Amino acid sequence: MQSYTSSFFLILAVLIASTTMYSQDFQGQATYFSKSKLELGSWGARMSEAQKKQVQARLKNRLEKTYVLSFNREESHFDEKDKLDAISGATDSWGSNFSPGEQYKNISEGSLVQSQEFYGKLFLVRDKLPTIDWKMGKETKKIGDYLCIKATAQIPTDQLTWYDFSWGQLRNENDESDEESSEVQTDMTEVEAWYTPQIPVGHGPGEYWGLPGLILEVSAGNTIMLCSKIVMNPRERLEIEAPEKGKEITKMEYKETITNKMKEMRDNRGRRRSR
Template sequence: MKSLFFKFSLLTLLGLLSYTPALEVQEFQGQATYFAKSSMELGRWGARMSEAQKKQVQARLKNRLEKTYVLNFNKEESVFNEEEKLDAMSGATDSWGKNFSPGEQYKNVKENKLVQSQEFYGKRFLVKDELLSLDWQMGKESKQIGQYLCFKAMALIPKTDLKWYDFSWGDLRRAAQKETDSTSTESTMPEIEMVQVEAWYTPQIPVGHGPGEFWGLPGLILEVSAGNTTMLCSKIVMNPKEKLKIEAPEKGKVITKSDYKETITAKMQEMRDNRGRRRS
């Protein structure tokens, strides 16, 4: 009888040890909200404008200069997306700016994989490529962001790699120069414009994620400044009660980053040529 009782007690104990409450096996997840602010780059056009005109343009472009993003992440994957909002003046979404803004972005830091949904004039693309290569220089400086202790890291990145989904009319000039150089016997290498990136990450959240293209530090990136844009984390929720959806987008024509850049540049060239023919 004692032997039988002992076996029953042992089985009961093993059963209790093997049982883990649902909360303890919950997948590690987090959600970070970022506020992004950009300054205007008016170039030579801006030099001819008064301060009042600059303020008017800045107010009109507020939706493009100030944005809110959400980053959902687990240990290996993340999804980064913009919170859509109405134009403050017209009450409509910024459809023109949407053509050259980053779409829903999935990153897998373990597999070095990027999957990003991009819409360009009604056509959907699915950009599949490697993550941006970042050679971080770790610093010793630290500062507090909210309740998190953060450390500084710096990197230099080619602007074309950082803004592959964007377009400027200078892209057409560079594309034309590239064609000229390819037919010339004395071609010269174009100058590569570099962007300095300053990031602040916290080891208190030990994941290699960050907003936008940025990743690869030993802690979640809470603040990053690159060119004329700064993104700052304003809220973090760790292991929310409701499970987050962290999956790669699936719809669209599959394409690489470089091919996508060439596609939108060629389309803008076509649009400019058509406009020129209508005027003549």
């Protein structure tokens, strides 16, 4: 890592100038590897190291994922590669209900279209791209063959996890409803990103976008996502299209839908136990 210097600005100018080698309709494809830390909380404190390793192994397919981002200047398509459970050989049906689905972003229109499946029902989430207030850093490093610059941001956590659900989240909602104060504190997630001006597009993996270069690495919460491969202008033209199937809904409506369904499941389970 280095701080900005006059020589760095000269290098950066050369890098930006070199982007003219790309035509106006250039395309690219980036592969990302995502890894999350397993948070066991108070439950983990009662487990032995052997038990923790067993849980880690069984949840590996949730904690380690591979994604592919296809992009041109204005559009991108982001989706997870199919990955089988390392132990059972089957897909993780529970985890798939709360995983990000096939995602399309159009940064010129500021729009997002994302396909989400929840317990066999398909939803088509249409919404605006969230504004991210990036703070441009002064550090640089190389990721593969690309010189990258650091940027950071504070992003509302629910903006990053609108497709997800946790029982703890449900308990927090109940606690907030009991409070007399109308002030609700918004949980924020600190995000660190590394982008490269050598690929001058505003795209990035998942919810991240809006920097003056492709985002190659993102750290947020307990998850890090790192680009492991980039192919520019592949021989076969990429089809970058939005998903089309499913009930149209906004992100907020989708979040309410899955939360209400999980409350219903919890209440039904409680009634069966009380009989």
